Amino acid sequence: MKEFQLIDQFFNGRGPLRRDVVHGIGDDCALVQPSEGKQLAISCDTLVEGVHFFADMPARALGYKALAVNLSDLAAMGAEPAWMTLALSLPQAEEAWLSEFSTGLFEAADYYGIALIGGDTTASPVKMFSITVHGQVPAGKALTRYGAHVGDWVYVTGTLGDSALGLDLLRGVEQTRPEHREYLIERHYRPVPRVLAGQSLRGLASSAIDLSDGLVSDLGHILKASGVGANIEVENLPLSQALKDSVSLDRALAYALTGGEDYELLFTVPEAQRGALEIALSHAGVKFVRIGQINAGNRLKLQLNGEPFTPEFKGFEHF
Numbered sequence: 001m002k003e004f005q006l007i008d009q010f011f012n013g014r015g016p017l018r019r020d021v022v023h024g025i026g027d028d029c030a031l032v033q034p035s036e037g038k039q040l041a042i043s044c045d046t047l048v049e050g051v052h053f054f055a056d057m058p059a060r061a062l063g064y065k066a067l068a069v070n071l072s073d074l075a076a077m078g079a080e081p082a083w084m085t086l087a088l089s090l091p092q093a094e095e096a097w098l099s100e101f102s103t104g105l106f107e108a109a110d111y112y113g114i115a116l117i118g119g120d121t122t123a124s125p126v127k128m129f130s131i132t133v134h135g136q137v138p139a140g141k142a143l144t145r146y147g148a149h150v151g152d153w154v155y156v157t158g159t160l161g162d163s164a165l166g167l168d169l170l171r172g173v174e175q176t177r178p179e180h181r182e183y184l185i186e187r188h189y190r191p192v193p194r195v196l197a198g199q200s201l202r203g204l205a206s207s208a209i210d211l212s213d214g215l216v217s218d219l220g221h222i223l224k225a226s227g228v229g230a231n232i233e234v235e236n237l238p239l240s241q242a243l244k245d246s247v248s249l250d251r252a253l254a255y256a257l258t259g260g261e262d263y264e265l266l267f268t269v270p271e272a273q274r275g276a277l278e279i280a281l282s283h284a285g286v287k288f289v290r291i292g293q294i295n296a297g298n299r300l301k302l303q304l305n306g307e308p309f310t311p312e313f314k315g316f317e318h319f
């Protein structure tokens, strides 16, 4: 299959129709019309076979996840998804695989209203996908990592640690009951980017980040960027029944604190905005809990029932 045939068959003309796409796939550049009064939020994430996913990962889940992890970055800035490009590198053009991959990709694209406006297709020794997403956010309203203040409350959405345990189940280093196994692997394969929640936090949260590397590591980015410290009460971390049933409490907490790829939002909210926050996130239909508070220090203090707590292992880092 030729490059252009591949693009036409699997990628061109699919996904949501957006009136702000002036000229999509097929020219040297795409042309888009940004909205008046909005800023662009742009982010890129790459998935490499053998590094970010196993070679046997189902192609449909892979297509979905390649986009979902990028949408999570838009969510963390409070941006609305608009356009994306896809750099696709493959050892060969397998039709069955491309059909499944593109189905998964457009499942996420259709749901979140993001249009594929271009990309690049190349041969490569391993499968690699790099997606660049463009979102829009009202000027000056983006959520950042640097706005946390002393006294702000720390919140997270959803439950933590499921994805990391799902990965360990796939790796064969943990075991659990079949129904939990299915749920936990699904959490690893199909993270839900908190796009609506992120937009609902505009004007309420003082800082935000999405949890890709694990809570300890990602909260560390907020603390460093904001020049503050935090107390986290680990007994308040949201844990799924599947996680609690599968491993000891210590290990569950370690997954929740240091496991990667939850793609939940972690954010800080001033006391004055707490009431408005509860209303906004209930409207967005997202579960969230308060797990701690920003303090005047410069480090992260973890406590379990008032005692200092040290988790077993640390978030993933390349190099």
Ligand code: ADP
Pocket (backbone or CB within 6 Å): 007, 011, 024, 025, 026, 027, 028, 029, 030, 086, 087, 088, 116, 117, 118, 119, 120, 121
């Ligand atoms: P050029 O050589 O000018 O960079 P290409 O021949 O690489 O253009 O691509 C032709 C058109 O197809 C361009 O509009 C490009 O954005 C689009 N395209 C290429 N690969 C992909 C892909 N994987 N997904 C979506 N669009 C793609």
Ligand code: MG
Pocket (backbone or CB within 6 Å): 119, 120, 121
């Ligand atoms: Mg090209």
